[in-house]
Amino acid sequence: MPAFPDDTGDLARRLVRVPEGSPAAVVAARLLDLITSGELAAGTRLPPERQLATTLEVGRSAVREALTALEVLGVVDVRPGSGTYLRGSLSELLPQTLSWGMLIGRRSTTELIEVRGALEIYSARLAAERMPEDAVARLGAHLARMRASADDPPAFVDADLAFHHELAASVDNTVLLDLLQIIRSLLRVWADRAVEDPTEISRAVEEHAAVHDAIAARDGDRAASAMAAHMLTAGRRLAATVAADTA
Structure with a gap:
């Protein structure tokens, strides 16, 4: 050592x-x-x-x-x-120290959800332009795993995280990747419980499919729009979970 x-x-x-x-x-x-x-x-x-x-x-x-x-x-x-x-590493430590320092209240969490949405949208646009073909194939595999896990929320959440990580990791921007990892880590205590209803899971799968298809077509505008739609519904689900916990 x-x-x-x-x-x-x-x-x-x-x-x-x-x-x-x-x-x-x-x-x-x-x-x-x-x-x-x-x-x-x-x-x-x-x-x-x-x-x-x-x-x-x-x-x-x-x-x-x-x-x-x-x-x-x-x-x-x-x-x-x-x-x-x-x-x-720094990216592993920051979520822990920040989460203790903030003890994320409702206002802080709402702001983190907004920032995460903006970063994910930007990441999707960049991925349409930069993601290598092998990474697009892996993104499709994560999507398939999400579909197969529709009746298993914990497995679905893992596949969902893998999808978003693959997308951010493929754009060759370590700052963007680190920021998204930090925010996801801070929000994960609620995110793990935000998607449990089968209808919500099915909707989330289709939203991810729209992002994947736009990236595979190398359409940055469509990828950004698809991710914006997903972040809108995902953000609402997450905010509702936080509100229930902090009420």
């Missing part, structure tokens, strides 16, 4: 002294700034408590509390006798 750099390079210099009297939360925030910079690989071992306390000029108890908080957030993995390790 990679070890945290222990030289005097940029990463070390970013761990500056914490202002006097700051609580463990400030230590956690400083560590999060570094961790979410994207410069550390998954599995990187962080410096030991003693070194962090010396660098940040705080007590070891503050460092210990901060690391405990980050472990609860799912950002780090504390292994007694071994050390503290970064759990995942």
Whole structure:
């Protein structure tokens, strides 16, 4: 596993002294700034408590509390006798830290649904222009799996996610892909329960089929329109689920 750099390079210099009297939360925030910079690989071992306390000029108890908080957030993995390790990549960590920070309320979720819709529509347009033929074939396979899972909502949701991931992954834009993955992760607690009615599942299948057919025909306008129609109904279903949970 990679070890945290222990030289005097940029990463070390970013761990500056914490202002006097700051609580463990400030230590956690400083560590999060570094961790979410994207410069550390998954599995990187962080410096030991003693070194962090010396660098940040705080007590070891503050460092210990901060690391405990980050472990609860799912950002780090504390292994007694071994050390503290970064759990995942930036795109995997952000949904966890953001979801705890936001504890997504109704307003935040509504805004996320709107942003997701815009990104999915743009992604569909790009896919019609850029998606390789083998990816179009895989998109069709995901659609077929959705049809076959009409009586199995959990399997349908998995196929639905695979369809959207395939579409976004094919447009050669990692920022777009990461943003969609983050938003989907934040919304998944509700999305998994938003499509359970057989009529809604059947409608969702046909909406996805329209997107697939437009992409296969290399018609960007039609792909965007088909995805917009799908996002409208999917967004309404998701918003209704959220409203029921937060009422």
